[in-house]
Amino acid sequence: MIYMNILVTGGAGYIGSHTVVELIESGHNVTIVDDLSNSSEIAVDRIGQITGVKPSLFAFDLQDTSRLDEVFASNSFDAVIHFAGLKAVGESVVKPLLYYKTNIDSTLSLLEVMAKHNVRKLVFSSSATVYGSAPIPYSESSPIGQGITNPYGQTKYMIEQILRDTGTADSQLEFSLLRYFNPVGAHPSGLIGEDPRGVPNNLMPFVAQVASGKRKELSIFGNDYNTPDGTCIRDYIHVVDLAKGHVAALQNLNPGVNEYNLGSGRGTSVLELVGTFSSVTGQEIPYSFAERRPGDLPEFYADPKKAKIDLSWKTELSIDDMCRDTWRWQSSNPNGYVDNSMS
Ligand code: NAD
């Protein structure tokens, strides 16, 4: 086992914080760069509580290349995991330039500084959204880039292409592009989890807020899809499994650019997820059916074979685990990461 010194961009965020925990628990040393635009420093304190090691946090925008250069100059990084970026699909439709600029400039800034300091290993947060309208299940050899319905998804597709071109130009680079399916759940400690600002865009945090009484009812977007119960089907993945997928990717980097699906290979409908949440937590989830949400695909899930073969990684946790851990986080932190020291 080789312990590495790792920079995690966006490490205070939802998936980043869970990955930092797994990295520290695997013996790696972690430094975080995160501008806290969609996260809280309290998450970093909580990482310290869980692992006994509080990682260093540098709070600035990754687009600030000179500050990033200083961080690289004062640390000798072996690898980078790049989570930082904006991720709200609906907001990206309203503010496309903000999304293209932030997500792409941040990545270019990072690649420039990595090249200057000879850091060759990178794991990148991509998304199943790059498959757009490809046939299901999505495998890494499925076509990408067709039928992406929003600027957020386009940024993931474009950044993937930037990384493939960069890898083609320098055969010493070792890049892994991880295409996440639908990350949900929280750390079993209940100390870290997803803390959306404002009204949650995604299903699981909305369900959790209905369960806690913060929202009155869930609107289920569409019950007339061509699926067994009429609601959309997704491949939900527990965030702890996803975090472990990053450790596996990091430890199995090879020269070249490789893409991996991180999903379970199983589809779950909206109604099934809501039903499981209710039965596992004992909380009632009032819901009603609403119009379809523009841009939603009826059904997609992963072909997860490549990650299993190359990374010796597969999902271990069930939909029950995802619901139970989401509820533990939500019920013990009903207002997310609130700084009680001020009150
Ligand atoms: P998140 O918003 O919780 O985490 C992203 C972090 O990056 C935040 O802490 C934010 O403050 C930080 N950040 C944003 N822009 C920055 C910038 N310019 N400079 C420095 N820090 C910046 O989101 P997440 O759910 O943890 O997602 C992490 C990554 O995974 C993102 O790239 C996202 O697009 C990708 N992804 C997420 C999902 C999902 O459903 N959550 C699915 C597929 C891919």
Ligand code: WQD
């Ligand atoms: C799941 C299902 C909704 C909310 C998004 C991004 C994707 C990726 C993951 C980053 C859908 C339904 C939702 C609600 C509902 N992110 N729903 N009521 O859309 O599969 O994926 O997050 O890369 O790019 O698009 O996830 O959780 O928003 O929706 O009925 O209040 O739940 O219609 O069928 P989605 P989601």
